[in-house]
Amino acid sequence: MATPLTPNPAYKCMTKLFSHILLIVLFLTIVESQSIIESLPGYSGSLPFKLETGYIGVGDLDDVQLFYYFIESERSPKDDPLVLWLTGGPGCSAFSGLVFEIGPLSFDFDKSSRDSPTFKLNPFSWTKVANIIFVDAPVGTGFSYARSWEGYSITDTISAAQTYSFLRKWLLAHPAFHKNQLYVAGDSYSGILVPIIVQKISDGNEAGVKPAMNLQGYVLGNPTTTPHDDYNYRIPFAYMKALISQKQYESIKRNCKGEYINVDPNNTLCVNDLHTVTDCTQKIYSGQILEPTCSLTSPKPVGSKLDASLLGEDAIHLLSLTQVPELWCRSYNYIFSYIWANNETVQRALHIREGTIREWVRCNASLSYTDDVFSTLEYHRNLIKKGYRILIYSGDHDMVIPHISTYAWIESLNLTIATDWGPWFVDGQIAGYTMESYYKKSRLTYATVKGAGHTAPEYKPKECFAMVNRWFAYYPL
């Protein structure tokens, strides 16, 4: 008699059949929610790239419906890599990645008005050289929704699992892309999600899960890795960028003993020093320390998780502004996304399911989200052993996730140096610095983007495009 662990051939066959039926049912469901979008309000004429939007259900009974925008490579969809792109937050919509960071459209601030936000083409879109799936994840982000309240309750682990499930189903529905080189990518808080997802893909491939994914590696920009350390590095960063003085820095180092997050409230000297830092930095736009800060919400002290101004919620308040402000602020540009994406015509054009979301926000800070992964360092340490290619980049004027924090954890991996820190160039100008390390077949490229903030492509689109274009093509930066 066969043990329960070794089912008889008939059972195995049944299981296989059942699994095939499941895949077909799944496939049909997915096909139903795909739409090719040929034009969009705000862009005159047909879109000069192939855009598909759709939903993919994940979780119990597909309770969670993740919305995505898929844009085919404008070069050679068949040959170019396939990239799954996650915007950070958690809670920042894929649209933000698509329109403010690496996608083919961006708002034309000069030509946009409250009544008609207008797009222009981004000449530095990563879709010039890659097929990109921009996914609204986790649930509650952008146009993604759940069919039950329980569905909205989420953690890093659940989010990663659902996004992995999303990708698997997406690939099932898009067999044309099974052979493309696959990269998982994202920035900011995606630093937590991407390595977990990559690990899942890797594990899945090893376990023979279908579809097999042609995973090549991952890309992370200004990534959160170990939030405690990342935020702790804001203090030395503030010193290095002349926001606090040498004397203040030496005092806080001495009094807080290098720990600026978990501070003993009885350590008065340290607490006072932290107040000084707050006084010096709270009115700095931490996304790029040289930019004006225009948040109408109260500024958050250094040490808080992510800045409200970065999450862009002030956009809603800004809608009440009647005059064009004298000073241009990045957040003013974000207003258009709010207006555009909440417009009914737009939602019809995108094939958004009616009544599924109450209000679209660029970054949803009110997710029911619990952090349960406090560092992805071990994921990196593990993945580097598996032969993947890794690209990590940091805007060097970003105080949210300081480049020195990212540098420090990369150094801590103790990899062998292939190319030491040196400049990389775009148009003969230093675009930043890069170094490459390796472990057997794996390659980890780290690059700073000079003058860029959080996240880099928003500030230096040309340079970042040149960077990934070279990297996708296996060239040195």
Next chain:
Amino acid sequence: MATPLTPNPAYKCMTKLFSHILLIVLFLTIVESQSIIESLPGYSGSLPFKLETGYIGVGDLDDVQLFYYFIESERSPKDDPLVLWLTGGPGCSAFSGLVFEIGPLSFDFDKSSRDSPTFKLNPFSWTKVANIIFVDAPVGTGFSYARSWEGYSITDTISAAQTYSFLRKWLLAHPAFHKNQLYVAGDSYSGILVPIIVQKISDGNEAGVKPAMNLQGYVLGNPTTTPHDDYNYRIPFAYMKALISQKQYESIKRNCKGEYINVDPNNTLCVNDLHTVTDCTQKIYSGQILEPTCSLTSPKPVGSKLDASLLGEDAIHLLSLTQVPELWCRSYNYIFSYIWANNETVQRALHIREGTIREWVRCNASLSYTDDVFSTLEYHRNLIKKGYRILIYSGDHDMVIPHISTYAWIESLNLTIATDWGPWFVDGQIAGYTMESYYKKSRLTYATVKGAGHTAPEYKPKECFAMVNRWFAYYPL
């Protein structure tokens, strides 16, 4: 019999008379070389401010003829301070300070062409609140010239003495300004000259030299103080601004023991580390590390005195460019000064003496100049004891004279802190950081200008104007 040291009354009277005659002769000579300029090529209509140009002879037999532009305060010439402004180099013309830094005119890059450089008004001119003498010093700078070859041979000491002599004579010729509060100011290499000149004025006043000067203090921007230290600080600055890696910085600190200028050529480890730094930084525009570098001359390694690109000599080479370049570089703007100031009509309008200079250059790097003052720290130390007001500011993205070097020498004065390092604001935005120290009646205000380069007002005119305006008015920044 009277000793030679106590001349008899008749002799004293004769001397006094002779000295008066001398002053009158001097005065007449000076008056002859003053001209009021009501219009200038490149600016349509009458100048909306009062401009005077002229020459003042200094040195043996007035061998050296220093040219100046004097612009009256656009507010209240009688009440506003009088500022003697020196541009650095040494060898950078006063015109550079006037048109690229703190004066009422600036080139309209968009409307200027090679055939007609065009001015626009600078709304942030310091002449809105101060009377400013922009002097072409030392001899060989701008339109200043010597009548003999020997006159061109100069040192820091000679230059300071001649500029002091210039100021004395200028005041004699402008008795209306005897009562105005007097400040000596300048930037970059003027960090060497200004404190010496201030010391001379102070000494002169104490010795009863006429005219008595109503000296209140001095202003220095991105100043050279102890050139060795200033240049040495470029290494930690490069690290802090992410131009070299932490590992590279730690290595060079260890191998060179903190000394990056006077390096033992046999210390191979240190020499190699310096090469690494050069590789990382030589294509950085050291005047503002985030700006593109467009020098057509070979870049100079860190450690050289001042960057050729900063001195602007590439402007001459750039004249050969036939097309408007895609990328705007600061030095392209400098070209117009070369074209404008070498134009015959312009020189006639400025009342330049014919045949006195071969060619006007913005910054003359070929002066016959010998440094003989290797630090002005002792001057600062001495002057702070005398009750003067001192304003020092640094563009915090300047790698020529890093702000950390300026901060360090100010700290080394061991003054009492009146206000510790904290932000100062313009239009509700952090414009930089400031701290104020004192010694008895003296006040030393130090300010960084966030995002500014070398020199600060060229990059952040609005902020720098707000800064000096408040400071001249005895307000906190």
